Amino acid sequence: MTTIEERLQPESFDDNDQKPVGYGRMLRKEDPRFIRGRGRYCDDIQLTGMLHLAILRSPVAHARIVSIDTSAAQAHPKVLAVVTGADLAEKGLAWMPTLSNDVQAVLATDKVRFQGQEVAFVVAEDRYAARDGVELIDVEYDILDPVIDVRRALEPDAPLIRDDLEGKTDNHCFDWETGDEEATARVFETADVVVTEDIVYPRVHPAPMETCGCVADYDKVDGQLTLWSTTQAPHAHRTVYALVSGLPEHKIRIIAPDIGGGFGNKVPIYPGYVCSIVASLVTGKPVKWMEDRTENLISTGFARDYVMRGEIAATKDGKILGIRTHVLADHGAFNGTAAPIKYPAGFFGVFTGSYDIEAAHCKMTAVYTNKAPGGVAYACSFRITEAVYLVERLVDCLAYDLEVDPAELRLQNLLRPEQFPYTSKTGWVYDSGDYEPALRKSMAMIGYDDLRREQAEKRERGELMGIGVAFFTEAVGAGPRKDMDILGLGMADGCELRIHPTGKAVVRLSCMSQGQGHETTYAQIVAEEIGIPPSDIQVVNGDTDQTPFGLGTYGSRSTPVSGAAAALVSRKVRDKAQIIASGMLEVSVADLEWDKGSFHVKGDPSASVTIQDIAMRAHGAGDLPEGIEGGLEAQICYNPSNLTYPFGAYICVVDIDPGTAQVKVRRFVAVDDCGTRINEMIIEGQVHGGLTDGVGMALMEIIAFDDDGNCLSGSLMDYLIPTALETPTWETGSTVTPSPHHPIGAKGVGESATVGSPPAIVNAVVDALKPYGIRHADMPLTPSRVWDAMQGHPTPPI
């Protein structure tokens, strides 16, 4: 048996059709190390003299800090430092900026504002001693009433959470609005049918298998800080650390090693990172911080938590005319939402979905509560999960009231291909789409009509079977720098490509994989463009000293932005290669033809030079054409002109046990269209993972709180994520509608399935419960909650 490594080695390809360039199923280059336990994740890093840091967290949601006694912890023989908020305040480091231009306490100084908030940290010789030290700190709290219910946060007598903000007298965070209120009101006044529904997208958590952590290593002699960190955006983090710490940016090196899943959880800067940097500055030694699962769930970036009143207007014949919504957004104690600055509600504006409507309007109020900060995470594409869930539930509510088939209602209202590029009523310019074939395909794959017949028969027998349809349009690839920045950093991405003398290549990315397979797919993109086998192309990401600046991987933006950069930098190198080839073949540049990996003289294929020949000449001793420097490399920074708008048609079949109210997902068909497909195998894996998120959110997951603000979901015993048993066998399909503005026609796809699957599953459950006269039930649809719905009183999740 040949080993995988042998088969990943470059081969000779005499037959042009067998060239290993281009898009297709290629086994992953990163697998050989992961499969052996040779990945290098943050907690695998061991440095000489390394110390361990542990954080003391608030046991209560809202309280004044009366006193902190650290003497017993200081006296522990293995403890080297104990640091409180007061200590950080002396250095001006007690507070840090968030990605939404709010501030967040690194360590609490005045009071604690959520359970799990950072209060003090201990640095010790090993991780066990650091935890011992934390146990020895004594904090006296003066307990305050907490604000937990987002609906009551703005009541006049609600306790004030953010008294740190000057002049702040209430828990109001921000207001936001989009669409045309008057035009929408007119549409609603004249519509035959108006359906209103209160729809909650509960708070959930990305819960990557690897928690957040870092190793900070400050070298006092060089004044150099190296930070290994679980970050999806290493360059942006470097800039923020420079601004916060006062260290010069060229003396800060962020290294994102292998990351054990991100899912948006690893975009923000967490207090633990800042504490570790401070600890290394103070002790002069490397300091490691790795949070445990409970800390991850109760203190790092949550997702969703939108309370939405949705309205949809239509004619009695089912033509959708307008959509209107009022949203109450729970942002926790600090506004840590990771979104482009001009988009405090992310891209929620795409809530008009995939439909050709006349008017739309959204009004949003965001509030502070005594909970952990976050909001944008868990494959949400900046709040598109919420937008798609809202519109896809509303369309089903409309179908329910009109007593029409939900798939037919969608087919009737979908945007048509000739309408693209389509400007939505909230101003989003959808790049391309051919929606109906995708929905028809998913209906054919699952056998939609047969299923409806089966359902009718089962209803006769009192069996509960539901069919849920969801059609979504995503908006990914943030984004055009004129509109989109994070803390002033434009959302463009760099890429650098170097071809070595022997024709091997290294491509350096500004984005950062957390399992999405970038080491493989970027090699494929470059291979396709420059004709070098993917196995001869090394992909480098994550190290800010080694890679060009860019904003990182989240919002499915890697392929749209960095993927475009990789294609374009390859073409830039190819242009130079063509000039060098013209000198080698002694013809003009215009007389050369590119043939994936070589240039030949037009009309004379025998007169050719390969990219490898050219690379050697570029670095060699011979003459190069006039004005051409040696070497074969280029760098670019790609500023996308628009987002990409992948779409998909999902259909889910569930069976519900009428005796226990347990929901079983029997089948799920997902047809995704993300334009040009770079690696079919990897896309399928992305879709499988995202659909499984959907099962989790729709049926199992919730970050819940009691009235005192205790987080009830602080472990994997309480925060349930799907195992192999709850997860069905996925059936995937695709159509291909390329993005017209993207260099290779590719759109992002990583988050599509997480966005599109929850409404399909919920629609299926509600459809199954139709005999009970239920039009809506909120997630998570656990047996007890489905049971409540079957008794005629569906419970709100919060």
Add this chain to the structure above:
Amino acid sequence: MRVTLTVNGVERTADVEPRTLLVHHLREVLGLTGTNVGCDTTSCGACTVHLDGQSVKSCTVLAVQAEGCEITTIEGMATDGQLHPMQVAFMENHGLQCGYCTPGMVMASTALVAEAEAEGRTLDEAAVREGLEGNLCRCTGYQNIVASVLACARGDVGNATEVQVRREEVPA
């Protein structure tokens, strides 16, 4: 306390505190960082290793409890430079993404297949899903993991082509 374990066929002796978890002993004292930690409630299985042939979660075993035991970690799965067929199956079937659950998943899977073989049972999809219930994965949605285990169980390993090039045209 002094503890002696046979890890991946090599006897390793070290001083440990009685409270030291086996997973930390493997990772931090013996330097075998393939075994991962994903939770604090014995739920995720990222720390799964073989202890005297049984698949166990090493976050829920004290190092001193393993005194005298034979332990196999992911680093010990390849022999004589050849990967274990389960490792190859995971690569060929795209049974991993971020790779963090993978070591534990491979250990649990090999124990599952070995147990079925010993009992003369043929594994089907349902049995694999049930057998891996103790191992959480956030990336793959399990489907390709199940496919990997089934492929390995039926000996369908080592046949994947490296690249299957799609010949569709790409827009300029």
